[in-house]
Amino acid sequence: MTELKSKRIAILAPVAWRTPPRAYGAWETVAGNITEGLVARGWKNVTLFATKESVTSAKLIGWIERGYEEDKTQIPLVSTCLHISKAMERADEFDLIHNNFDYLPLTYLPFIKTPMLTTIHGFSEPDILRVYHEHKDSYYVSISDSDRDKDLPYLATVYNGIDLSNLNFRPEPGDKLVHYGRIHNDKGTHLAIEVAKKCDRDLIIAGIIQDQDYFDTLIKPHTNDSSIQYIGPVNPVQRDALLKEAYAVIHLNLIPERFGLVMAESMAAGVPVIAMDLGSCREVIADKITGYLVNSVDEAAQAVGKIDSIDRKKCRQRVEENFTIDRMVSGYEKVYEEIFLREQKKKKPQGGKR
């Protein structure tokens, strides 16, 4: 294993936000966690490709000063293609490129010799599969068993790992319902409001507004300073304070969840999650043990009434056993090892002296 941990690994993060993000930025969070986790587990040659202001204990290489979501003077594609192509120009310096930045890096694959592992953090639209399908000979990891394309050859599912240092376990429940993440119809923020009203419980909503129209029409009219509050985006420290207030987290996603960092974070704080039974929710939550999988607002409201039967210690335990950074990186180590073995085999037939 010593030799394995000397391999030169490039972690390609997105440049929408800083790595790690100040508040929102799911892919940057995971890319940062993988990087820190590798270093923590003794990997000696880890390089993070991210915005220049990113923070890492690995080596940092970047060309983009700030995330394009944080500095709107940038055209996202300009920063994206510069970041990716500049990283690809340095491919020869690495034994493996671990891509966490969607499909565009794959289009540079024919020009580089270094193998690339792509963690598919989600298919934003089915059409992006056209790029993946052109590169079926590359390496892929899914972030849940449910978020897979049937035509892609995956090496493994590696669940996202979260940083527990900012998530204190709270044995005593708070008295509010909490909904957080990006505010978007897909995440069912409006359904959380319905649940709160049905249960006559206070609700705190937090997160970036991804769809302003949605927020203005379906969310804002219901908010006030007491029973239904919107508090804006939260950084990790604010999130920890928010979860202290939580009786349960309401996560009635309307599209299949790909992984669901919010659910893992909530459980890490000991907060049970009531989630729509779509996509990966069934993999992240242990139904009736760390929360409830439901199919409607009514079922969610009923589940709120059963929250006291959830053992909050089991929520924390589920995360510790499945969704820590160490657990994730140990999963990726197995995948990296498999890739190096396969690459070695590829080389053998042409090997030997000329």
Next chain:
Amino acid sequence: MTELKSKRIAILAPVAWRTPPRAYGAWETVAGNITEGLVARGWKNVTLFATKESVTSAKLIGWIERGYEEDKTQIPLVSTCLHISKAMERADEFDLIHNNFDYLPLTYLPFIKTPMLTTIHGFSEPDILRVYHEHKDSYYVSISDSDRDKDLPYLATVYNGIDLSNLNFRPEPGDKLVHYGRIHNDKGTHLAIEVAKKCDRDLIIAGIIQDQDYFDTLIKPHTNDSSIQYIGPVNPVQRDALLKEAYAVIHLNLIPERFGLVMAESMAAGVPVIAMDLGSCREVIADKITGYLVNSVDEAAQAVGKIDSIDRKKCRQRVEENFTIDRMVSGYEKVYEEIFLREQKKKKPQGGKR
């Protein structure tokens, strides 16, 4: 010259529209014209990279079935990056890649050996200069002297050439004002309406609606079935019929024109153009000879009163002498030759037997 014309040239067209476009599609039009012009002038190895349904007398290679503007199921970037990267994978088959598809192809330059000439059809936003400035050692052509970035090394300005076969010269003026192109604030469609009202002349507006809000608020309320008509996009045959009706074309662009195909097309039909004195308009129009350069709606309205003093033959003549496909391609031939000379010189220092 025989040897020059045997060089293997790849023309990279955009894939927003078919090449040539059915109606709108400025860059595809020019890419198509360059391709056809090279073939017409005896180039033997010309390959057009465009949508699969494109039409050319050169060799056609494509991976994208239809333009992403014509088939909205596509994510533009997916089609764009597949088209470009697939073309780049075949770079070794060519002596020169002539890029007509903006900045993304430049990011593949470090991975290919074939020289690339980029015709910069316009800087959509200043931020895209970040990519160009990373590749100052590549080759560039501007489409007018006015549309240049001061930090880029241009080999030449090569004006766009238009296909005169679909543009009949009309010695007799029509009685309407005409405004066509893409309907957008930048093109001053609303100012054409003001001019028409001031002069009490009928106006026909044609073209694709690029900004629906702009059209709905500033254009549509003024249109009717008689004095101010909007007739939608026009294909080349419809455009020819439209220009037959034209007394003058009103082109009060609010941002510097990069080249202005509309102005050249209008003059080709013998129709004088009244244009804002911004950007390349002064290079395309001969002021007071083929039209009028103005600075306001009032000046434009006055210019309409002076249209009869324009000799429509001189409009046609200006195009024949400066803006034909043959003229354009002859310009590119000189640029290609210069590139091959420079590439030859680059190779020499390391040349010779080992």
